[in-house]
Each structure stands twice: as structure tokens, then as C-alpha cells.
Amino acid sequence: MxxxxxxxxxxxxxxxxxxxxxxxxxxxxxxxxxxxxxxxxTPVERQENPQLLAVIEELGESHGPQPLSTLDDRDQPRRQTGIEEFDRVLGGGVVGGSVILVGGDPGIGKSTLLLQILNQLSRPESPTLYVSGEESPYQSKIRSLRMGIENHHLYFLAAAEIDNIIGHFRKLKPSALVIDSIQTCHCPEIKSPPGSTNQIRQAASHLVKIAKLTRTPIFIIGHVTKDGSIAGPKLLEHMVDTVLYFESDTQYPYRILRAVKNRFGSTNEIGVFEMTGSGLIGVDSPSRIFLNERQVNLAGSLVSATIEGSRPILTELQALVSTAISGGIPRRTTLGIDRNRAALMIAIMEKRLRLNFNNKDIFLNLVGGLKVVEPALDLALIAAVLSSHLDQPVPPTTLVIGEVGLTGETRRINMIDQRVAEAMKFGFKKIILPDGNPTSSPARNRTVIHEIATISELAAALFS
Incomplete structure (x- = not known):
């Protein structure tokens, strides 16, 4: 049979x-x-996890309904990790009981950063636990020695089964937990293999419940797919409190940490890190690293100021205008800049400045691996293309910022004082702004503020 x-x-x-x-x-x-x-x-697969039931029995289920006005958050202040750039992205520190999902390409530094965070959070009275389903204890020891971490209160566990992880969590009672990674976790009550949708959903559900019951922050590392999104069901991102992504250009040692979801803070802030032999180091002045290798007096290169969260960042924008192959379709290639926005600015230049780019290839690059989508770079983009097209360098102490409309008019931008102050700090003597953009910065007394109403005035402002 x-x-x-x-x-x-x-x-x-x-x-x-x-x-x-x-x-x-x-x-x-x-x-x-x-x-x-x-x-x-099957119905059998949906049975409760015994270790999770034990935690619930020890701590009790969550309290019944309570008036919102009577809830007190003073007993759970944010915990500083000691890594300022990471705390900035979270909104001021780690909230107790929060579940933080960290994604990024392989080798970008996810495990390194979280190991550094646990090292900072561990204390004799509050140990921390790093759980890895991908590394052996020997491999993790080698990495920790390379990073200079020798902490007797940071524990390591090589495990993948959720039962085993929760069991050790109950015994150790760590003040913070790292899971590396969610794709390797395995729930025995689910028959599908690790990494499957069911396994990821069930493992995440157990971890979220543990975090809320014990008020322990849990950091979860997630693998990413080839398009950059976290592998597994989209539901995973909805279950956690915060989703962080590591961004990087392989040509640079810098890493950018960005929040795409944050229940306890803004999603506009970014953290900038530099990868070194001893781990990730926060960068206090991102503008300095993005302008560090800038060459002056080159056509097609200039500096603009963008805003990431509450932080102004100066970045170099480069343009290259070259003759297209005869009979070929002109190329429009962008790195770090929205391609549609760039095509729009080029069309405005053709219409309003009477320029012909039909036989020109145009390449645009935001140096340093930064990705910017705000329209405040419109005027700088046009200025860089114009400089390359005319083969005329922009003075190295000139900075350009502003939004441009379809009719070629310049439009006001926000946080202008912060941008101007950052430009002054780096020695820029001339700042080209949209006409009527109010600024109370003392730069008006020490820096030439040149206001233009349309892009037809840009050439004279740039090269005069």
C-alpha cells in the first residue's frame, strides 16, 4: 500500500x-x-512553542486594557548604545522591548555593527547575548579579537532552533539579544525548511512576543534579495518596530545606515560609518568625507548641500557631457540621483536655455555613494551639466542649491540656514540660491549670497 x-x-x-x-x-x-x-x-504545526509558553507562564500575559493617560513610560527610558550614529538613526537610543530588523548586502557590516552594540550595552548586572546560526564560536571569537572586543559579559550562542534560543534566553536573562540571522532560525512545530515563509513568520512572531513580554530589545539581522529588499515575507517588516538598511558603494569604505520604518522616531535620519580593521566607526562630519578627495578647477564638478533628517551634508555632484556615437541613442546615466528627475532637468535646459543635447551622452554622479532624492539639488544638477557642456570650471568656493520648476524658475527650499552654515564651515565664499529664499544666517555679512529667479541667470552667476 x-x-x-x-x-x-x-x-x-x-x-x-x-x-x-x-x-x-x-x-x-x-x-x-x-x-x-x-x-x-496543518493544525498540528500551529501548536504553541513550549519554551514560549514557559516564558508566558513566568511573566504572565500582557495587562488588560488600561487608560492611555495612566500609562507610564518613565521606567523604560531609551538606552544609549554608545554609538552616536546608530542612536541618531533610532531617534535617541534603543527603546526597551523594541524589535529592530537590520538588512543589507553580504559583508556590508551588519554583524560587525551589532556585535559592537552588544559590547557597549553589556554590564556585569546586565549581560547581552549574540545568537548566530551562521558562524561557529571559533569564527566569532576571531572576529571579536580583530575588533578588540574582550568582554566577559557578552555571551555567544551558536544555535538555530527557536526552542534552544528561548531556553538559553530564559536562563541568562540578557538585557539585549541579537539574532543572526532570521533566515537561519528554525521552529520545530513548522515542517518547512529554514528560510521559508512559514519559518520566518513563526520565528519572528516568537521573538516579537519575547521582546514585548520581557521588555528586552531584540536586534534581528535579515538577508536581502538581489533587488535590495529583505528576503522573506513582507509581513516581517510589519511585525517589527524598526527596519534599518545598510547602504554602501563597494568602491568606498563608508556605510550609510537608513531607517525605512521607525515606530519610535523619524525615518529621515541617517548614520554614516567608516569600515576599518577594528570595526565600524561613526563619522561626525559626513560633509568632510564626501568632499575629501574633491579635485578643483575641473569642468562639470561642483558642490551642493542636501538635508538628511536634521543634518546638512555637502556633497560633490559631477556631470560629463560627451558626444554620442553617431546614429546611437543618447545615454542618460545617473548614480545616486533619480534618473527621472535628471531627465526632467535636462529637458528644462533644452527648452529654456536653447541647448541641444540630442547628440550628447550625459552622465551624472553623486560622489561618495550617497543617494539623494530631494529636489534641492535641481539647480546644482543643471549647473554641473552646463559647466561640462561649456567645458568651463565652476570656482571651487561656489556652492549651488535650489529647486527648479518646469518653466525654468527657481523655487525656495527648506532648512536654508542649516545648509548655508554648513557651507560656511567648509570655506565656501559664494552661494547661489533661489530668489527670495529667506535666510537669517550671518553668511550674508561674510559670504556672497547670489539669488537668481530663473536658470537663464545661472551662467552669469556661476562664472562671473
């Missing part, structure tokens, strides 16, 4: 959509070739 065939279903690895048959395109997120086969869930 033949054995009974196990039932299987197909799950989308991006959004968690479930289907009885394989589909080339997921109806949930419209992603192609994201459906994977896995054993279908």
Missing part, C-alpha cells in the same frame, strides 16, 4: 502570498519567479 503523499503549497518569498499551484508571477506583489514550494500548514 502506497504511503500518503504530503500536501504542499506554494508561497511567495517576497510577500508571503500562498497558492495551491505554482505561478510565474505572484498576484500579491507582482514579483516574477518568487513562488517556492513548501509543506502546507
Amino acid at each position: 502506497s504511503s500518503k503523499k504530503n500536501k504542499t503549497s506554494f508561497f511567495c518569498t517576497v510577500c508571503g502570498y500562498q497558492s495551491a499551484k505554482w505561478l510565474g508571477k505572484c498576484p500579491g506583489c507582482e514579483e516574477w519567479e518568487s513562488m517556492r514550494e513548501a509543506p502546507a500548514e
Whole structure:
């Protein structure tokens, strides 16, 4: 007699959509070739985790309904990690009971940063625990020695089963926990393999419940897919409190940490780090690193000021205008700048400045691996293209900022005083702004503020 065939279903690895048959395109997120086969869930698989039940029994379930006005948050202040750039991104420190998901490309520094954070948070009365399903204790020891970490209150556990992790969590009672990574975690009550949608969802659910019951911050490392999103169901990002992404250009040693979700702070702040042999070091002045290798008196290069959260950052914008291959389609290539925005500015230049780029390739680059989407770089983009097209350098102490409308008019930008003050700090003598952009900065007394109303006035302001 033949054995009974196990039932299987197909799950989308991006959004968690479930289907009885394989589909080339997921109806949930419209992603192609994201459906994977896995054993279908059964009522047995949904039984509670015994270790989790033990924690609930020890601590009790959450309190019943309470008036919002009577809730007190003073007993759970934010904890400073000692890494200023990381605290800035979180909104001032780690909130007790929060679950923080950290994603990024392989080798970008996720494990390194979180190991440094646990080293800072560990105390004799409050140890910390680093759980890895990817490294052996020997490998982690080598990495910690390289980073100069020798901490008797930072514990390491090589484990992947959630039962085992929660069991050691109950015994040690750490003040912070790192899971490296969620894709390696395995829940025995789920029959599908580690990394599957069911496993990730169940493991994350257990960890979130542990964090809320014990008020312990839990950091979860997540692998990313080839398009840069965290592997697994989109539900994972909804379950956690904060989602952080590491960004980097492989040509630079700098890393940018950005929050895309933060229940306890702003998502506009960024943290800038430099990868060194002893780990990640916070960069106090990002403007300095982005301008560090700038060459002066070169056509197509100039500096503008962008805002990331509450921090002004000076960045170098480069443009190269060259003759296109005869009969070919002119190329428009951008790095760090929105391609559609760049195409829009080029079209405005053709219309309002009577320039012809039909036979020109245009390449734009924001130096340092920074990605900027705010429109305050519009005027600088046009100025860089104009400088390269005319083969005329912009004076090295000139800074350009401003938004540009479809009719070629310049528009006001926000936080102008902070941008001007940052430019003054780095010795810029001339700042080109939109006409009527109010500034109370003392720069008006020590720096030439040149206001222009339309881009037709830009050439004279740049090269005079």
C-alpha cells in the first residue's frame, strides 16, 4: 500500500502570498519567479512553542486594557548604545522591548555593527547575548579579537532552533539579544525548511512576543534579495518596530545606515560609518568625507548641500557631457540621483536655455555613494551639466542649491540656514540660491549670497 503523499503549497518569498499551484508571477506583489514550494500548514504545526509558553507562564500575559493617560513610560527610558550614529538613526537610543530588523548586502557590516552594540550595552548586572546560526564560536571569537572586543559579559550562542534560543534566553536573562540571522532560525512545530515563509513568520512572531513580554530589545539581522529588499515575507517588516538598511558603494569604505520604518522616531535620519580593521566607526562630519578627495578647477564638478533628517551634508555632484556615437541613442546615466528627475532637468535646459543635447551622452554622479532624492539639488544638477557642456570650471568656493520648476524658475527650499552654515564651515565664499529664499544666517555679512529667479541667470552667476 502506497504511503500518503504530503500536501504542499506554494508561497511567495517576497510577500508571503500562498497558492495551491505554482505561478510565474505572484498576484500579491507582482514579483516574477518568487513562488517556492513548501509543506502546507496543518493544525498540528500551529501548536504553541513550549519554551514560549514557559516564558508566558513566568511573566504572565500582557495587562488588560488600561487608560492611555495612566500609562507610564518613565521606567523604560531609551538606552544609549554608545554609538552616536546608530542612536541618531533610532531617534535617541534603543527603546526597551523594541524589535529592530537590520538588512543589507553580504559583508556590508551588519554583524560587525551589532556585535559592537552588544559590547557597549553589556554590564556585569546586565549581560547581552549574540545568537548566530551562521558562524561557529571559533569564527566569532576571531572576529571579536580583530575588533578588540574582550568582554566577559557578552555571551555567544551558536544555535538555530527557536526552542534552544528561548531556553538559553530564559536562563541568562540578557538585557539585549541579537539574532543572526532570521533566515537561519528554525521552529520545530513548522515542517518547512529554514528560510521559508512559514519559518520566518513563526520565528519572528516568537521573538516579537519575547521582546514585548520581557521588555528586552531584540536586534534581528535579515538577508536581502538581489533587488535590495529583505528576503522573506513582507509581513516581517510589519511585525517589527524598526527596519534599518545598510547602504554602501563597494568602491568606498563608508556605510550609510537608513531607517525605512521607525515606530519610535523619524525615518529621515541617517548614520554614516567608516569600515576599518577594528570595526565600524561613526563619522561626525559626513560633509568632510564626501568632499575629501574633491579635485578643483575641473569642468562639470561642483558642490551642493542636501538635508538628511536634521543634518546638512555637502556633497560633490559631477556631470560629463560627451558626444554620442553617431546614429546611437543618447545615454542618460545617473548614480545616486533619480534618473527621472535628471531627465526632467535636462529637458528644462533644452527648452529654456536653447541647448541641444540630442547628440550628447550625459552622465551624472553623486560622489561618495550617497543617494539623494530631494529636489534641492535641481539647480546644482543643471549647473554641473552646463559647466561640462561649456567645458568651463565652476570656482571651487561656489556652492549651488535650489529647486527648479518646469518653466525654468527657481523655487525656495527648506532648512536654508542649516545648509548655508554648513557651507560656511567648509570655506565656501559664494552661494547661489533661489530668489527670495529667506535666510537669517550671518553668511550674508561674510559670504556672497547670489539669488537668481530663473536658470537663464545661472551662467552669469556661476562664472562671473
